[in-house]
Amino acid sequence: PKGLLITIDGPAGAGKSTVAKKLAQKLGYLYLDTGAMYRVVALAAKRLGLDFQDEERLGELAKTLDFKLVPRENGVSVFLGEEDVSQAIRTPEIDRLSSVVARVPGVREALKTRQQAIGKEGGVIAEGRDMGSVVFPDAEIKFFITASLEARARRRYKEQKQKGLNISFEEVLTNLRERDERDSKREVAPLVIPEGAIIIDTSELSPEQVLDMVLKEIEKVK
Numbered sequence: 313p314k315g316l317l318i319t320i321d322g323p324a325g326a327g328k329s330t331v332a333k334k335l336a337q338k339l340g341y342l343y344l345d346t347g348a349m350y351r352v353v354a355l356a357a358k359r360l361g362l363d364f365q366d367e368e369r370l371g372e373l374a375k376t377l378d379f380k381l382v383p384r385e386n387g388v389s390v391f392l393g394e395e396d397v398s399q400a401i402r403t404p405e406i407d408r409l410s411s412v413v414a415r416v417p418g419v420r421e422a423l424k425t426r427q428q429a430i431g432k433e434g435g436v437i438a439e440g441r442d443m444g445s446v447v448f449p450d451a452e453i454k455f456f457i458t459a460s461l462e463a464r465a466r467r468r469y470k471e472q473k474q475k476g477l478n479i480s481f482e483e484v485l486t487n488l489r490e491r492d493e494r495d496s497k498r499e500v501a502p503l504v505i506p507e508g509a510i511i512i513d514t515s516e517l518s519p520e521q522v523l524d525m526v527l528k529e530i531e532k533v534k
């Protein structure tokens with residue numbers, strides 16, 4: 313066996329990807345960024361000018377889309393065909409559109425198939441919204457990483473300022489709140505705390521403290 317299958321779920325901006333990336337590095341595991349998959353589908357749909365209400369077309373697109381997640385030093389590069397879209401999928405517009413395509417059952421089904429194919433061997437840190445609940449219900453360890461809306465908005469605001477985006481704190485807060493709503497209230501695979509998950513609230517914690525707590529929990533299972 314290549315190692316454990318570890319899932320990390322939680323709302324946007326809670327620090328999931330920061331801890332997932334560090335953990336993958338530390339353990340020599342594969343970082344499976346499932347949010348990137350929804351993002352690349354959203355980007356492709358936008359470029360094709362698809363109707364975001366057309367669930368059939370969106371499902372078909374997710375099933376047939378030629379994209380790749382390529383592991384790199386600190387995270388993952390995302391390719392749409394031959395094009396590196398790692399930056400293009402991380403804009404406020406794609407934040408929003410990814411959560412719109414994520415409501416479509418056919419899109420979720422197509423991506424779940426790809427995710428399970430990657431995760432089944434183990435040695436994987438699977439990060440997303442439904443990893444422990446739907447995609448990998450039998451994972452050896454499940455984490456639910458969360459934080460207050462305020463704390464998450466503060467972090468996102470800082471990130472987006474660093475990227476040079478001209479966006480107000482209020483806008484960041486509103487965008488996060490709307491995305492949380494869509495992710496938590498959709499009918500298929502909504503964001504929930506998976507059964508048996510270890511819950512970590514990162515509002516008052518540094519990334520190092522979170523990593524420490526997660527590593528301690530993993531040691532107990534190993």
Ligand code: C5P
Nearest residue numbers: 346347348350410411414440441442495
């Ligand atoms: O995690 P990230 O912010 O990159 O995810 C983008 C969007 O993709 C989320 O807001 C959510 O709507 C969707 N998503 C999902 N299920 C996952 C991962 C992401 O629905 N497992």
